[in-house]
Amino acid sequence: MQPELTSVGAAKPPRRLRAGRGEARAGFLFALPWMLGLAVFTIIPLLLTFYIAQSKFMITGAPKYIGLQNYAAIWADAAVWKSAGNTMMFAVISVPIKLALALVLALMLNRVTALSGFYRTVFYLPFLMPAVAGSIVFVLLLNPGAGPVNLMLEGMGLHPPDWLRDPAAALWTLILLSLWPLGVETLVFLGGLQNIPKDVSEAADLDSPRGWHKLVWITIPLITPMILFNLIIGIIYSFQVFTQALVIGGTTGKPAEATLMYMVVLYRTAFRYFNMGQAAAMATVLFVVVLVMTLLIFRTARSWVYYEGDSR
Amino acid sequence: MSYKTYAAPKSLSRRSFLQGTAAAGAALALPSAALAQTEGQLLIWLPGGSDLFCQIHTGLLEGFSATANLGPATTVCGLGQDTEFTQALIGSITAGSPPDISMLWDSPVSLGAQGAFMPLDDMMKGSKIPLETWPAGLLSSCQFKGVTYGLPVTAGVYAMWYNEELFEAKGIPSDRASFPKTWVEMRKLSKEFTVWDDDDLKSAGFMPNRIPETMAIWSALNGGMLFDEANLKYMLDSEQNVEMMNFFLEWLDEEYKGDVNLIDRSGNFREGYPDGATGVGPAFREGRQAGLMSGSWLMGDIYADPVPTFTRWNQAPNPIGPSGAAHVSGTWPNWFVIPVGSKNPQAAFDYLSYLAVEGSVSWYQQIPDVPTNSQVAVKPPQSLIDNRGEAFARDLTAFLAEQAAIVTPMWNSPVQSFGNDQMARAMEKIFTHAQPVAEALAEAQAAAQAELDRVLAG
Numbered sequence A: 001m002q003p004e005l006t007s008v009g010a011a012k013p014p015r016r017l018r019a020g021r022g023e024a025r026a027g028f029l030f031a032l033p034w035m036l037g038l039a040v041f042t043i044i045p046l047l048l049t050f051y052i053a054q055s056k057f058m059i060t061g062a063p064k065y066i067g068l069q070n071y072a073a074i075w076a077d078a079a080v081w082k083s084a085g086n087t088m089m090f091a092v093i094s095v096p097i098k099l100a101l102a103l104v105l106a107l108m109l110n111r112v113t114a115l116s117g118f119y120r121t122v123f124y125l126p127f128l129m130p131a132v133a134g135s136i137v138f139v140l141l142l143n144p145g146a147g148p149v150n151l152m153l154e155g156m157g158l159h160p161p162d163w164l165r166d167p168a169a170a171l172w173t174l175i176l177l178s179l180w181p182l183g184v185e186t187l188v189f190l191g192g193l194q195n196i197p198k199d200v201s202e203a204a205d206l207d208s209p210r211g212w213h214k215l216v217w218i219t220i221p222l223i224t225p226m227i228l229f230n231l232i233i234g235i236i237y238s239f240q241v242f243t244q245a246l247v248i249g250g251t252t253g254k255p256a257e258a259t260l261m262y263m264v265v266l267y268r269t270a271f272r273y274f275n276m277g278q279a280a281a282m283a284t285v286l287f288v289v290v291l292v293m294t295l296l297i298f299r300t301a302r303s304w305v306y307y308e309g310d311s312r
Numbered sequence B: 001m002s003y004k005t006y007a008a009p010k011s012l013s014r015r016s017f018l019q020g021t022a023a024a025g026a027a028l029a030l031p032s033a034a035l036a037q038t039e040g041q042l043l044i045w046l047p048g049g050s051d052l053f054c055q056i057h058t059g060l061l062e063g064f065s066a067t068a069n070l071g072p073a074t075t076v077c078g079l080g081q082d083t084e085f086t087q088a089l090i091g092s093i094t095a096g097s098p099p100d101i102s103m104l105w106d107s108p109v110s111l112g113a114q115g116a117f118m119p120l121d122d123m124m125k126g127s128k129i130p131l132e133t134w135p136a137g138l139l140s141s142c143q144f145k146g147v148t149y150g151l152p153v154t155a156g157v158y159a160m161w162y163n164e165e166l167f168e169a170k171g172i173p174s175d176r177a178s179f180p181k182t183w184v185e186m187r188k189l190s191k192e193f194t195v196w197d198d199d200d201l202k203s204a205g206f207m208p209n210r211i212p213e214t215m216a217i218w219s220a221l222n223g224g225m226l227f228d229e230a231n232l233k234y235m236l237d238s239e240q241n242v243e244m245m246n247f248f249l250e251w252l253d254e255e256y257k258g259d260v261n262l263i264d265r266s267g268n269f270r271e272g273y274p275d276g277a278t279g280v281g282p283a284f285r286e287g288r289q290a291g292l293m294s295g296s297w298l299m300g301d302i303y304a305d306p307v308p309t310f311t312r313w314n315q316a317p318n319p320i321g322p323s324g325a326a327h328v329s330g331t332w333p334n335w336f337v338i339p340v341g342s343k344n345p346q347a348a349f350d351y352l353s354y355l356a357v358e359g360s361v362s363w364y365q366q367i368p369d370v371p372t373n374s375q376v377a378v379k380p381p382q383s384l385i386d387n388r389g390e391a392f393a394r395d396l397t398a399f400l401a402e403q404a405a406i407v408t409p410m411w412n413s414p415v416q417s418f419g420n421d422q423m424a425r426a427m428e429k430i431f432t433h434a435q436p437v438a439e440a441l442a443e444a445q446a447a448a449q450a451e452l453d454r455v456l457a458g
Helices: A005-010 A017-051 A069-076 A077-110 A116-128 A131-141 A147-156 A167-178 A182-194 A198-207 A209-223 A224-239 A241-254 A262-271 A276-304 B014-034 B051-067 B082-094 B107-114 B134-141 B164-169 B184-192 B213-219 B239-255 B260-266 B345-366 B382-388 B388-403 B418-432 B437-456
Strands: A053-057 A059-064 B043-044 B074-076 B101-106 B151-157 B157-164 B193-196 B201-203 B289-294 B313-316 B331-337
Touching: A017 A053, A017 A262, A017 A276, A053 A069, A069 A276, A069 B418, A077 A224, A077 A262, A077 B289, A116 A182, A116 B331, A131 A167, A131 A241, A167 A241, A182 A224, A198 A209, A209 A224, A224 A276, A241 A262, A241 B418, A262 A276, A262 B082, B043 B082, B051 B074, B051 B345, B082 B107, B101 B345, B107 B134, B107 B418, B134 B151, B134 B331, B151 B345, B151 B388, B151 B418, B157 B164, B157 B388, B164 B201, B184 B239, B201 B260, B213 B239, B213 B418, B239 B418, B382 B388
Parallel strands: B043 B074, B043 B101
Antiparallel strands: A053 A059, B101 B331, B151 B331, B157 B289, B157 B313, B193 B201
8 A cells, every 4th residue: 555645745845855955045155155255246346347348437427338439449559459469478478388397397296205295385485475576576686787697697608688678588587477486387287197097107107118108198198187277277367467567567568568468558547547448448358358268278178188087 | 269260162153153254354344444534533645655754744634633623633654656556546536435635646637637636726715825826837737627636735846966076076167057058068068977887887977868757847948848738739749859859869879878778787877766676776876977857855865875975966957958948947746635525625625725834844844845835935954954054955945946936837637647658658669769759759649649639528
């Protein structure tokens, strides 16, 4: 005989279901502060930025809708194009170099057994230093007259460049500066390296005595998710490079606009020229460019990123 | 009998966690509340400056508040310089909690024209500092379309500084009257002091101007201007300005190997203060530079760190350019504004009246920024008397007053920073031989005028 479940179930939900709802409510409440933060500090400003980008807004007073005029002004602004070119150059050069150096560093750290924690901490420390302080230290180190770097190079009989004043050298100096805090990328790579199964690694050692074979055919393919992660973060960071560029080149990108980055132009448009509408339009363009680049990388990632258990 | 009480340890409940979080949030919010203004209590913001600068202003505001029976006043010092200070001020204005008064080191015209600062004209009428008590050239740095948005309470006045001891060592007369009257004479004299050791500039005479902020003075000395306020037109590529830049470039090529980087590698020949980024000491105070154009504020600092290698210096009128007709001077004022949203606008204005007349005298005694209101009669600063004697101090004070009377209008564009940046960009291209003079100035002119037109379009 079948028990009569219908009437019992209709009158009272099962205990587990009730507990589940309670947990869900508690979970929601715990997540609520974060969701509010996301809405207030990210989503609403983002929507406001899109709106202000289509307005004439000079700090005080209400924004006045002007359609796409701010975008037209950006298109006609030589400084925007100059800064976009510099930023692109910075990204194209600095991101691959940074990834390569971080990978080399991670490979070396992966081999170190004694003092490994110490070395990891040491390589991570530069990341903790405020960007402004780090930039000022570099300005002092690279001072052409009294900086220790040039004194050392001159002592070796070399003719060092004027790192910060020569337009041909200044962008490279900025790139050099961006390579300094490698800690995060290195740790991400190190995590990936330490997740490579030992049996796979040992089998590769048996198959080929050449270390670089293992690196190219086993290690790198297995850490491609980390490469993808570092690549995307690196591109986002490099398109938003600001503090170092501002410290070195000011709002005019000295020398001769060699260090004029897109974010610096955006900043000066907003807070030096008080043209919030155009600055918001610049921010919108940057958002779209970074978004498109990220999506493109994700799309290509299907063909070169290996995920364990992936059917492809 | 003594006894102890103790509370049993409690585990952290969700409620106590949330209470703790709320308390921590409130504690974090307190400092920002301290920056907000209160009715009946004046709050003033100052940009960067030394501790002494902050002490002077704190004392002046506290003294005034006590006399005027206002509540305790607050002076917030060192909120940053340039763009970061403006950023904080704009933020406070848009958030509706600005200070009652703010000092600015950039012209108030741009933000004033956009409605960020209160017009002061009505309050000035019938007050003890009416419009007619201010030098017109100076006040124009606060005015746009006939509306006054701030007050240039004190100002650094620009003149040529020179090292008397270096002059005398070369057998050159060091009195003010003998100082070069024209750019051509100054360039000729400069060569007497300039010594190169291979690519190292050991010592220099005078330098072609490379400071964009003072370019308006040099332009006026050559009979030109950078911005025509009456016709709302930039003049960056005018004949006089092209001639001026060509003069500077030829001078650079002839005396300084045509390479500004070589000059900068050899020392700080640009200003009388240590370089802000590298800390390299000023060649002038090191006794390696015969002279330079500088503001009067240097008088307050010249005997401080770095201590100059000489004692005797003097100031002379700025020389005249090839197309110029008269000596002019220029200023970098300390502007004061009352931001829109001030809770105590009348008390704030009363304080500015006090500061402009009585307060600025005490200010000048400690840091010699020259009071600008015509009712103020200043005595020479004590530090100058101590170092150079009463007669020299009186003579120099009178000289500065003469220079203050011939200032050229500057800082008066509603797109001041934009125009300044365009000039800086052009100068950099010109001095690095990256672009011909006329072309670089024409480019700067087009950009500055376009921005001006955009802002004026409303």
